[in-house]
Amino acid sequence: MTNTKIVSPKQDILYMVILSAVVLTMPIWLQPFGAAYPDLMQKFMIFGIFAIGYNILFGLTGYLSFGHAAFLGVGSYTAVWSFKLLSMNVIPALIFGTVLSGLFALAIGFVSLRRSGIYFSILTLAFAQMSYNLAYSVLTPITNGETGLQLTQGDARILDRAAGIQADASLPTPNLFGIEGIGYSGFYICAALMLISFFIYLRIFRSPFGLKLRAIKSNQSRMGYTGYNTRPYLMTAFVISGMYAGLAGSLLAVTDPLAGAERMQWTASGEIVLITILGGVGTLIGPLLGAGVIKYFENILSAFNDTVLVNAFSFLPDWLANGVASVLGLFVGDGWHLTLGLVFMLIVIFLPGGIMEGINRLWRLVSNRSSSSAEDKEKEQPSTKEA
Amino acid sequence: MDAIFLQILNGLDKGGAYALIALGLTLVFGTLGVVNFAHGAIFMMGAFCAVTLEKILTLSLRVKDESVTFFDAYKETPYLEVWFGDTGTAIIDWSVPLSIILAIPVMLLIGIVMERSLIRYFYKRPHADQILVTFGLAIVMQELIKAFFGANPIPQGAPDIVAGSAAIGAVFGLGEAVVYPWWRLIYLAFSLVTIGLVFSFLHFTTYGMVVRAGMADRETVELLGINIERRFTIVFGMAAVVAGLAGVMYTPVLPPDYHLGMDFLVLSFVVVVVGGMGSLPGAVLAGFLLGILQSFSSMTEVKDIFPGIDQVIIYLVAVVILLTRPRGLMGRRGVMES
Numbered sequence: 001m002t003n004t005k006i007v008s009p010k011q012d013i014l015y016m017v018i019l020s021a022v023v024l025t026m027p028i029w030l031q032p033f034g035a036a037y038p039d040l041m042q043k044f045m046i047f048g049i050f051a052i053g054y055n056i057l058f059g060l061t062g063y064l065s066f067g068h069a070a071f072l073g074v075g076s077y078t079a080v081w082s083f084k085l086l087s088m089n090v091i092p093a094l095i096f097g098t099v100l101s102g103l104f105a106l107a108i109g110f111v112s113l114r115r116s117g118i119y120f121s122i123l124t125l126a127f128a129q130m131s132y133n134l135a136y137s138v139l140t141p142i143t144n145g146e147t148g149l150q151l152t153q154g155d156a157r158i159l160d161r162a163a164g165i166q167a168d169a170s171l172p173t174p175n176l177f178g179i180e181g182i183g184y185s186g187f188y189i190c191a192a193l194m195l196i197s198f199f200i201y202l203r204i205f206r207s208p209f210g211l212k213l214r215a216i217k218s219n220q221s222r223m224g225y226t227g228y229n230t231r232p233y234l235m236t237a238f239v240i241s242g243m244y245a246g247l248a249g250s251l252l253a254v255t256d257p258l259a260g261a262e263r264m265q266w267t268a269s270g271e272i273v274l275i276t277i278l279g280g281v282g283t284l285i286g287p288l289l290g291a292g293v294i295k296y297f298e299n300i301l302s303a304f305n306d307t308v309l310v311n312a313f314s315f316l317p318d319w320l321a322n323g324v325a326s327v328l329g330l331f332v333g334d335g336w337h338l339t340l341g342l343v344f345m346l347i348v349i350f351l352p353g354g355i356m357e358g359i360n361r362l363w364r365l366v367s368n369r370s371s372s373s374a375e376d377k378e379k380e381q382p383s384t385k386e387a
Numbered sequence: 388m389d390a391i392f393l394q395i396l397n398g399l400d401k402g403g404a405y406a407l408i409a410l411g412l413t414l415v416f417g418t419l420g421v422v423n424f425a426h427g428a429i430f431m432m433g434a435f436c437a438v439t440l441e442k443i444l445t446l447s448l449r450v451k452d453e454s455v456t457f458f459d460a461y462k463e464t465p466y467l468e469v470w471f472g473d474t475g476t477a478i479i480d481w482s483v484p485l486s487i488i489l490a491i492p493v494m495l496l497i498g499i500v501m502e503r504s505l506i507r508y509f510y511k512r513p514h515a516d517q518i519l520v521t522f523g524l525a526i527v528m529q530e531l532i533k534a535f536f537g538a539n540p541i542p543q544g545a546p547d548i549v550a551g552s553a554a555i556g557a558v559f560g561l562g563e564a565v566v567y568p569w570w571r572l573i574y575l576a577f578s579l580v581t582i583g584l585v586f587s588f589l590h591f592t593t594y595g596m597v598v599r600a601g602m603a604d605r606e607t608v609e610l611l612g613i614n615i616e617r618r619f620t621i622v623f624g625m626a627a628v629v630a631g632l633a634g635v636m637y638t639p640v641l642p643p644d645y646h647l648g649m650d651f652l653v654l655s656f657v658v659v660v661v662g663g664m665g666s667l668p669g670a671v672l673a674g675f676l677l678g679i680l681q682s683f684s685s686m687t688e689v690k691d692i693f694p695g696i697d698q699v700i701i702y703l704v705a706v707v708i709l710l711t712r713p714r715g716l717m718g719r720r721g722v723m724e725s
Contacts, residue, residue, distance in 0.1 A: 064515045111706060118422055118514050119709055122660045126702035129653060138695030266653060270522060277519060330534050338534065341526030348520040349508065 012206065016199060019285075023191050027184065035296055038187040039255070043295045045190035046251045051275045051287035052201045053244020057237050058273070059282035060210060062217035066121045066269050067108070067128030071101040071242040073135065073264030075249025077142070080149045080259045087159035088172045090181055090189065094250045101246020102239050109238035113231060116220070128266055135261035148260035174254045181254040190251055197244060198288075204240070205284060213237050217282075245272075274344050280356030289355050294340070301339060304332035389556065389565045394682045396555075400571045400640075402678020403578030407633035408655040409662065409670035410585060411626035417602045417665045418619045421506055422514050424521035427652025428528040429497065429627050433634025434643035435532055436493055437486035438541050444479050481546045483639055490635045491628055498627025502620050525648065533645040540642035545570040570639050577636050581629060582671055588625075589667070598622055602665075657705045663718025673716055677701050 022029075026044075030036040054068055078100045079093035086092050112123040135143040143149055151171050160172075174181035176189055204210045212233050215223045223230050253259055262268070271294075279290025313321040331339045351358050412426050447463035467475030478485070505524065509517045544550065549569035556565025589595035601608045601615040608615050634643070641647070658677055662669030683689060685697035696703075708715060 062515070064518065111710065114710060115713065118518070118664070119660065119713070121518065122656055123706060123709060125653060126657060126705050130699040130702045133698035134695055137698050267649070273519065273522075330531075335530055335534055337526055338530035341523045341530060345505075345520055345523035345527065348516060348523060349505075352512075352516060 012202060016195070016202065019198065020195050023195060024188075026191070027187070033296070035299065038182070038184050040295065040299050041187045042190045042251075042255050043299075044292045045187070045194040046248045046255070047272075047275060047291035047295055048194050048288045049197050049251065050245055050248035050272055051279065051291045052198060053241040053248070054272050054276050055241075055281065055283075055287045056201065056204060056213075056244070057241040058276055059287070060205075060213035060217060061234055061237050063113075063116065063234065063238075064121045064273070065112075065124040065238075065241075066266060066273070067124030067126075068241070068245050068272050069264050069266065069268035070108070070128040070131040071105055071245035072249040072252070072268065072272075073131065073259070073261065074104050075101045075246035076253045076259035076263055077135075077149060077249075078246070079250035079253035080151070080257055081142075083151055083157075083174060083253070083257055084155040085158060087157055087163075088174050089159070090174050090176050090250075090254050092159070093174065093254065094193075094247060097250030097253070098243045098246045101249065102243040104246075105239045105242025106235075109235050109242070113234050113238060125266055125269070128264060128269055132261055132264040132266070135264060143259070143261060145261070148258050151257050174257055182256075186255055189254070193247065193251065197247065201244075202284065209233065209236070214282075274340070276354075277352075278344065278347055278354050280354035283353070283356040286354055286356040293355065297339070298336060301332045301336040302334070304329075390686065392559070393565065393567065394686055395679060396567055396571070396575070398679030398682035399675060400575040400578070400678070401682060402675035403575050404633055404637055404651070404674075405655055405658045405678055406671045406674025407578050407581060408630050408651055409658040409674045410582060410667060411630040412655055412659050413662070413665060413667055413670040414585075414626045414629075415623055416659070417667070418598065418622045419502075419506065419510060421509060422517045422521070423506070424518050424652065424656075425501070425525040425528065426521075426626070426630055427648035427650070427655065428525040429494070429648070430630045430634040430637075430651055431532065431643065431645065431648030432497060432528065433490055433494055433631025434638050434647060435536060435634075436490040436631060437483050437543055437635045437638045438536060438643060440486040440489050441479075441482040441543060444482050444485075480544075483543055483545060483635065486635045487632060490631045494628045494631030495624045497631075498624035499620055501627070502623040506623065507616075507620075525652070529645045529648055536645070538645060540644040542642040543638035545573075545639035549573060574636055574640060578633070581632060585625070585629060586667070594618070654701060657701055661705050661708050661715055663715030666715070666717040669715055669717030676716075677704060680704060 023045075026041055027036050027038075030041065035041070050068075050072065054065070057063055057065055057068075075097035079097040082093040082096045108124065108127045112120055112127065115123060136145055153171065157172075179185045179189065181189060212223075212228065215228075216230050216233060220230055249259075249263070252263070275290040275294050276287050277290070278294060279288065280286025313324050315321075316324065329335065331342075347354060353360070408426060408430050411429070412423060415421055415423050415426070444467055445465045447465045448469055449461045449463055452460040452462045465475065465479060467478055469475070471478070501524070505520070506517075509520060551569060552566035553569050553572055554565075555567045555572070559565075587595075589599055597608065597613055597615070598618050601613075601618060605615055634647075637643075654677075655674075658673045659670055661677065662671070662673030680700055681697065684693075684700040690697060712718075
């Protein structure tokens with residue numbers, strides 16, 4: 001189902017260059033869409049990382065994990081702790097967040113990957129719910145329970161203090177050697193990390209390892225008959241995707257140094273499944289598109305409220321405007337999840353390959369039509385000659 | 388001793404809810420082979436049937452309160468009380484049990500419409516697709532409920548006559564101090580009766596026999612000239628009714644809100660998997676077992692030894708069982724094995 005045709009390394013480099021150009025110029029070309037502010041673009045990048053990581057597991061091996069939010073949460077908590085204890089520099093936070101999520105994924109994967117299919121989904125779901133419940137209750141000293149883990153003035157920040165950086169009256173913000181983790185500079189930090197992650201992900205897709213993962217998806221038992229032990233490959237894929245989630249989680253903490261347990265709830269795991277499916281499972285660029293589309297519409301639609309709607313339809317007669325506004329009001333603002341659910345259902349029903357399949361179908365439609373019309377002309381020409 | 392007794396009861400009625408939901412899930416899975424993530428949402432719809440009926444019954448007439456003279460005050464009297472006096476009050480008081488009458492046709496309809504319009508196109512699709520589409524459906528259902536009923540839990544009262552606690556200790560010779568809410572006892576009895584009804588329907592009626600035959604070997608039953616698809620649709624509706632009734636009866640125990648379904652769904656899936664995918668007795672057994680385990684682990688004595696155990700016990704048990712008994716407690720060979 002995926003593009004198994006051989007792609008030359010040159011094409012990949014071209015691919016990366018185009019993607020980098022598109023991503024890095026986002027502040028410009030997103031302007032007309034009203035999405036060019038750094039906060040939202042950072043979300044695009046972060047959930048892009050999360051989604052491509054998830055795609056390594058779900059897209060390549062077909063293992064549907066319903067507990068990936070746990071890794072996101074672990075990444076966030078670790079990053080905030082690194083800010084508190086070590087330094088406000090993002091590098092240790094990202095490294096610790098990624099590594100610790102990787103270890104966590106190793107532990108969970110070791111157990112969960114003993115089963116497959118729906119049992120695997122339930123096991124990952126069970127582990128994620130366990131982490132979520134524990135984060136809310138017993139682990140309160142580490143996670144600060146419902147309030148969420150936050151920075152305070154009195155944090156140790158050993159490295160910062162050793163380097164002679166004194167905290168002033170306001171709370172320090174995460175930075176990369178002085179480059180702020182928020183605003184446009186923050187966006188470029190996220191974008192750079194996203195591009196690096198994407199490059200690794202691209203290499204995994206093209207590697208023999210990626211091919212083996214795909215083989216597991218298409219037929220695991222046959223893979224076993226050919227002499228491969230599939231477990232180590234699955235394990236590696238699981239840990240890598242856990243690390244991607246951890247990286248995304250730590251980046252979330254960089255943009256806003258506050259980690260709450262709700263990031264680990266299973267609805268959050270559901271969201272990443274949604275993003276990946278919407279974009280296109282197992283496709284290279286699909287998950288990124290999915291992350292962008294979902295976060296964009298979340299932002300746009302949830303900003304609407306009833307007064308905005310009534311104003312938008314003020315050209316209609318009053319009674320009609322109110323009626324239309326109240327019906328549409330169901331789908332925007334607080335109700336935007338309703339739209340999300342509906343769109344998601346439609347995608348799964350009619351377009352299981354997500355946006356990417358939609359684009360492919362359109363492309364085929366267009367190219368077929370033009371080529372078939374060309375053929376028709378060729379067929380017609382001799383007949384006219386004969387006549 | 389008293390505490391243990393009470394915890395067992397607690398676990399049994401929580402387990403009753405799990406067992407009822409898990410029963411429906413297993414029934415749907417066993418007949419149609421569909422993994423239904425929207426089943427929790429059906430449970431929640433049932434609970435909101437009770438809310439709706441209560442809202443209808445308490446539609447009120449606003450009349451001026453004559454006893455207040457300084458300013459205009461209004462008091463609301465439900466129409467039922469205006470029309471029928473004390474009988475009306477009694478009807479309102481009994482709104483939760485009465486909702487059962489409303490919930491049965493409504494849930495049957497919801498179930499059948501759901502199956503005919505959506506689920507049947509997913510028989511042949513992979514389980515992952517089924518999970519995803521029903522997950523989307525669950526989101527849609529809960530958001531609709533949220534749009535109409537708001538995000539806050541809506542408390543529902545049990546009828547006055549059973550609102551108090553039963554002096555259950557005296558019956559079992561444990562002393563007067565041991566009391567237990569009536570409604571929870573009723574819930575337990577209700578879940579046992581419902582489970583009994585479902586099982587006797589499947590085992591002692593011809594219809595049920597055909598359904599069981601269809602679960603075992605669909606193709607042969609079809610070759611015998613029986614329209615098994617229609618029966619399975621009815622079974623889906625039945626599963627919806629069971630979950631819906633479980634929801635209706637649960638409202639006095641836990642005020643329903645829109646994410647009630649999701650909360651129960653995760654747990655009941657764990658229950659189904661622990662019981663063994665496709666095994667009805669397994670689902671019931673696992674439901675009660677996990678309910679009891681959960682209520683024991685929330686005792687302070689246990690929590691002192693293992694802090695936080697009450698939050699994770701169900702998942703922990705699920706993990707252990709899935710790893711040691713891959714088919715669950717009573718799972719059959721060859722069902723959902725990869």
